[in-house]
Amino acid sequence: MTEELEIFRDSVHKFLDKEFVPNQERWGKQGYVDREAWYRAGEMGLLCASIPEQYGGGGGSFAHEAVINIEMTRALVNFGIGVHNGILAHYILAYGSEAQKQRWLPRMATGELVGAIAMSEPGVGSDLKSVKTRAVRDGDDYLINGSKTFITNGYHANLICVVCKTNPELGAKGISLVMVETEGQGGFRRGKLLEKIGQKAQDTAELFFDDVRVPQGNLLGAEEGRGFGQLMQQLPQERMIIALSAQASMHRAIEFTTDYVRQREVFGQQLSELQNTRFKLAECKTVATIATTFVDQCMMQLLAGQLDTTTAAMAKWWTTQKNCEVIDECLQLHGGYGYILEYPIARMYANARVSKIYGGSNEIMKELIARKIT
Numbered sequence: 563m564t565e566e567l568e569i570f571r572d573s574v575h576k577f578l579d580k581e582f583v584p585n586q587e588r589w590g591k592q593g594y595v596d597r598e599a600w601y602r603a604g605e606m607g608l609l610c611a612s613i614p615e616q617y618g619g620g621g622g623s624f625a626h627e628a629v630i631n632i633e634m635t636r637a638l639v640n641f642g643i644g645v646h647n648g649i650l651a652h653y654i655l656a657y658g659s660e661a662q663k664q665r666w667l668p669r670m671a672t673g674e675l676v677g678a679i680a681m682s683e684p685g686v687g688s689d690l691k692s693v694k695t696r697a698v699r700d701g702d703d704y705l706i707n708g709s710k711t712f713i714t715n716g717y718h719a720n721l722i723c724v725v726c727k728t729n730p731e732l733g734a735k736g737i738s739l740v741m742v743e744t745e746g747q748g749g750f751r752r753g754k755l756l757e758k759i760g761q762k763a764q765d766t767a768e769l770f771f772d773d774v775r776v777p778q779g780n781l782l783g784a785e786e787g788r789g790f791g792q793l794m795q796q797l798p799q800e801r802m803i804i805a806l807s808a809q810a811s812m813h814r815a816i817e818f819t820t821d822y823v824r825q826r827e828v829f830g831q832q833l834s835e836l837q838n839t840r841f842k843l844a845e846c847k848t849v850a851t852i853a854t855t856f857v858d859q860c861m862m863q864l865l866a867g868q869l870d871t872t873t874a875a876m877a878k879w880w881t882t883q884k885n886c887e888v889i890d891e892c893l894q895l896h897g898g899y900g901y902i903l904e905y906p907i908a909r910m911y912a913n914a915r916v917s918k919i920y921g922g923s924n925e926i927m928k929e930l931i932a933r934k935i936t
């Protein structure tokens with residue numbers, strides 16, 4: 563952290579507290595944040611915080627994304643900014659032509675465009691190279707056909723990076739990333755909002771592409787077939803978004819629980835005085851501290867452009883696994899109240915579960931690590 567990042571953190575905290583926290587319950591019930599929230603986040607400089615100013619961004623580094631991410635976790639806010647800022651905007655920055663960057667990034671920074679990345683399909687998740695969605699050349703255009711599921715920001719997104727096969731015979735080498743602007747786009751349809759057990763205010767939806775016609779200029783990168791490599795290159799950063807949130811979540815869960823056990827009386831004494839409570843919290847705090855230390859180290863490597871895929875995979879699986887374990891212990895200390903959604907620990911329990919599944923499941927993370935050592 564630097565002084566500038568501390569000031570940024572303070573402004574993010576105040577903004578979330580004033581404008582997002584009071585709406586979370588309502589947004590959770592409707593299954594998506596109000597569209598206006600994206601524009602407000604843009605006005606406050608949260609969108610594209612780590613994108614250069616020449617493209618309308620905040621001119622910060624990934625440390626700014628980390629601050630946003632941690633503050634959102636601490637405030638228990640569900641909002642798909644991790645995908646918009648940390649993933650999609652960086653795909654465009656890394657692989658887009660100058661014209662593509664000028665066309666999309668400034669509008670992503672204001673909230674006019676909401677970004678999504680559409681990889682997963684009903685039949686394909688972990689085994690990404692088997693995606694079925696096709697992009698076929700037709701004159702100067704691509705015709706896209708296929709369906710995607712579990713897409714974060716799927717309800718609001720109007721700029722979607724679609725993972726397609728441009729040459730199905732080539733397996734992973736036949737994958738390309740094609741951008742679709744959805745406004746007025748024939749053949750594009752959103753399916754139902756998927757009802758989740760947690761992260762309820764963050765919209766997750768199915769998307770359908772039925773002869774969706776986009777110019778060939780919407781291909782990300784200079785040539786077809788680079789998509790798989792492009793996805794792999796960005797993965798360490800994406801996994802850090804999840805790990806950052808997981809470590810912050812552990813500390814928050816411990817804070818909520820410490821407050822709770824201090825005021826709860828059992829058998830004539832404070833719950834916090836029982837040795838079991840003290841030892842459980844001591845164990846949780848130890849795990850959270852180790853997680854933060856490791857994630858800090860990974861962040862330093864990431865900022866220096868040196869974070870490798872294996873280390874990022876370790877950070878992702880371990881922190882998300884430990885976060886679920888810590889939250890479970892903390893929930894147990896709340897007794898029955900831990901199961902009631904009015905209590906933050908119950909919402910944290912439901913929010914955390916998916917982090918072991920998405921962003922590459924934890925089993926896939928272990929595969930990646932094992933490949934390096936066996």
Ligand SMILES: Cc1cc2nc3c(=O)[nH]c(=O)nc-3n(C[C@H](O)[C@H](O)[C@H](O)COP(=O)(O)OP(=O)(O)OC[C@H]3O[C@@H](n4cnc5c(N)ncnc54)[C@H](O)[C@@H]3O)c2cc1C
Pocket residue numbers: 645679680681682685686687688689711712713714715758761766916919920921922923924925926929
């Ligand atoms: C809330 C939410 C948001 C999401 N957001 C997005 C998004 O924005 N964009 C997007 O494209 N996707 C998104 N996803 C999808 C997510 O990335 C996938 O769910 C995930 O990659 C797992 O794929 P799957 O669900 O098809 O499971 P499968 O791949 O079918 O896996 C099922 C089980 O098998 C295990 N498994 C699979 N292969 C192996 C192996 N080789 N070795 C050992 N075990 C294995 C998995 O770990 C898992 O436990 C989201 C999912 C959720 C729930």
